[in-house]
Amino acid sequence: IGSFFQERPVLKNPFLEDALLRGYLRRHLPQEAPFSDLCAFGERVANEVDDWGRECEVTPPRLVHFDPWGRRVDHIVTSPAWKRMKDLSAQEGLVAIGYERSFGEWSRVYQMSKLYIFSPSSGLYTCPLAMTDGAAKVIQSIGVSWPVDEAYGRLTTRQPERFWTSGQWMTERQGGSDVASGTETVAVPQTDGSYKLHGFKWFTSATDADMTLTLARAQDRTGATTPGSRGLSLFYGEVSRDEDGRLKGIEVQRLKDKLGTRQMPTAELLLDGLPAHRLSEEGKGVASIANMLTITRIHNSTSAAAAMRRVVQLARDYATRRTAFGKLLKDHPLHMQTLARMEVETRGAFLLVMDVCRLLGREENGMATQLDAHLLRLLTPVAKLYTGKQAVAVVSEGLESFGGQGYIEDTGLPGLLRDAQVLSIWEGTTNVLSLDVLRSVARSSGMVLHAYFTHAKSLLAGASNVSSLAPAVKAVDGALSELEDFVQIAATRAPGYLELAA
Template sequence: MPPYMFANRAFCFSSCNAWCRVLRCRGIVACAKMRNQRRNAADFCTTRNPRRACSDGILFQEQPQIGNPYLEDALLRGYLKSHLPAQVFAEVNPDLERFGALVKDEIDPLGRECESQPPWLLQFDAWGRRVDEIVTCAAWKRMKEISAEEGLVAEAYERKHSNWSRIHQMAKVYLFTPASGFFSCPVAMTDGAAKVIESLGIPKYLEEAYARLTSRDAGRFWTSGQWMTERKGGSDVAGGTETVAQELPDGTYALRGFKWFTSAADSDVTLTLARIAAANGQVEEGTRGLSLFYVKLRDEEGNLNGIQIQRLKEKLGTRQLPTAELYLDGATAQRISKEGRGVAAIAAMLTVTRVHNAVTAVAGMRRAILLARDYAVKREAFGKCLAEHPLHMRTLARMEVEARGAFLLTMETARILGMQETQKATEEDRLMLRLLTPVVKLYTAKQAVAIASEALECFGGQGFMEDTGLAILLRDAQVLPIWEGTTNVLSLDVLRSLAKSRGKALDAFFAAAQAKMEPALGVTELEPSAQMVHEALRKLRNFAREMALKGEFTAQMAARDFAFTLARIYGGVLLLEHAAHCDATTVDAYAAQRWCRQDLCPIDAANEGGSYAMNAVSRDADLVFDGWPDPR
């Protein structure tokens, strides 16, 4: 197995505790002393390691390490302590500390094994019989067992902590995801499937499925896929779904069609869309023709249920995850939505999976920063360690501030989801959940890629080497802006949330922002930043009025900037709220101040610059197609 950088903490010299202290210090005054200790330790290691003693042509740098990710994440612990009721925190805190140790000691090595032993497809056995078996490594199978045993899905549905159960679950998923070899993907889709079944009232014929999807028993636990993408690809399921469902005499359906992109193709069950054929074979096109179906992948004898696996996909990242092209050739299925209401039925699933996408994004940011932080006190350049270079520390600080805002945006969305699930949400909360879900998903996904790219620079050339295990940070992050809706698709979804609520969702946004910032207005060091957010809110409100007058054309041009403005403003609001809490630190206050110094309302600057003028689209086209042969 390649010597991945994510190995467990292991040092061959006794001065390692000094390095651990450096990781927790606020300043860098100890770096010179640590550097001398490191040289002595390196000399000691050389005498013990013949390979290092023969140093010609061998690069030697100390690898970055991560210990218990829960104990190393001050923001996560601070957030839970300040938001959870005391009794809930008292129960959740030791569970997460224990789970963090499990991540370090067992899950992390398993994740590396999943990366080094990716899945492969056995289409035919030695005698020519088609078997279509996706072969996964033992580590991948163990990840499924751990997901069940740790309740990575079950925690949200047991509701032992009422509405706070979602926060507990997402905190565990946050710790699990970057070490999981992307088993977090089937966890997300399983959670989404359970949510759909629960939203349907758990009908009797789905009771077993729901029980298995939310089980803590590794022997009973099922994972679910999500098969929505067909040959035309993309998020336009209304225009791209060609799979046809033919009703059978017993009330089940036979599905026929091609599924072009199916993640976690080795799952036990799946949800998929199809068009029901009438007696004459005709189907209804568009959204109204789509119904939602539940499919078991295998029958009682273990044979595939009318499914042929055409091939596994070759991807830039997420190579640990089996993603396949499938042909449904009479797969037996049960319709679980009302006829023609398939898209409406998956709305609850999309909310859950988009929140998971955001959790994956912020977890990846945190992993990258923890590694870069550790490396900063180990790597020496130009006569001193990286942590003594002010520009490097400023770069890490920028990454940290971005990760903090993204984390709070994600957890706030998960908090409201938990309230909705336990019937504690107000109408304003429900409007905020509908608005924030696409905003948080699109924003955190884009920032995850940026942070991963910046992190690789922190390691110099080592960040570009596959055998260090660092490149995976960027490769896997790149899928996040694409899954569950691209940035532009989700930006338009933000507009739909406003249109469908007749502007009430935006009213709820303004009201929530004002209420959450109120405590910060009484704190001297936070008040200037709160005023910056107030000014950004004023500009946003003015633009929203202007957008309403100009109509849909302007709104669509501005949709992306509008969504990013919502994210930046609300990120500032949440950082201020967190910094104003009685348990907050000076670091929390500084993070809020740093966030609020950026342009919180980019849509205003773009508008002033004429970006949304009526001729902007034609000028954009001229720019893009400059030099392109005129198709006319």
């Protein structure tokens, strides 16, 4: 059988191992305080949480429809590790940090840095956290008052026993991208001003959530609804049980059998009179849930950059342990060139994501200039679509750098690739987000592009002594002078946006 056994790659403290993250924070954050928290959390991730993430993967959720006596219960049974992730998330303030704002405009950078360390070890718990953060943001933007004041407190608490997660139920069978025509769920008004929802939600992730934000068409007095986007409103519903243990107004049809994200339940739900409250004005559902999309898309980008970073970290470590052709992989220039290319992609993704987080933090702390606001609107979909695609490419390359072991399930490596594949699909596919970019250009009459090129120009000016950047300076100048043409192109490529721009 032989006496040689390969040493496995070792996950070390992902904060201490990440010189770029530490350098970025040191350069930008005014206080040193989050360093000790990030360092301690990184230690916990490497020594404790990563094993829980693995436990979530090998003990996926299952659906129990009936109790032993035949009563319908629809219990989604999750692993103990998944439940520990919930408590940990509250204790570590993984949502709360964004709302406590102890670090002012840098609070989002701090929060996302923590999630970036956590994400690849989280057993996909970053998914409910993204939606929870998005729901808190929507509530905050609408106003923290009844009926969502209690929910807001629970979404943003650090107390595990109070902490709630939220779902985001948008997708129906007919349309996930085109929710305006795809949404059939109706909201029937009740005499007390609340509603009951009836419909079918085709994808609902982390369905063990305590509440949800969802879209539906409110019926008028005659029972009629308005088609299209103008008929959609935003609703808040709690996921609760009656005294017999049955879900109130919900039946869990089945759990999806997925390529990846297997750690987390994604269910098909029949809404059969789910009690709900309308949060938006009638017909303003999509615009109101846009705040949630902004937050979840930033989380998605953070997870994408984190997946790249994790595979690079492990591949670098492995290169110091694996020998081929008489020397360690780290001493093979060609192998190191491959790792270097992955590193460059990872750095690009990280810096793009952190800049979006910086802009979000400025906006939330009332410090955003007009330029910042335009950049945030433009770069959120750009970052999501770019990092989502790159994550698949970099993680795939990363698996290859372990040779055959990269393909072996219980190394934990294949799961990284499976989970990366979803990042370009949910929260808006690449093409749908590229249309969102055009929407932002057309709607702002090109101001978002003007902001982008002005920003690029000022960054390039700071590096004017680097001669290799001269073509970039020329390109940016050219783009600024041809802005009108860009706006026309944006308007004509995205059907219907020309009228909006006008």
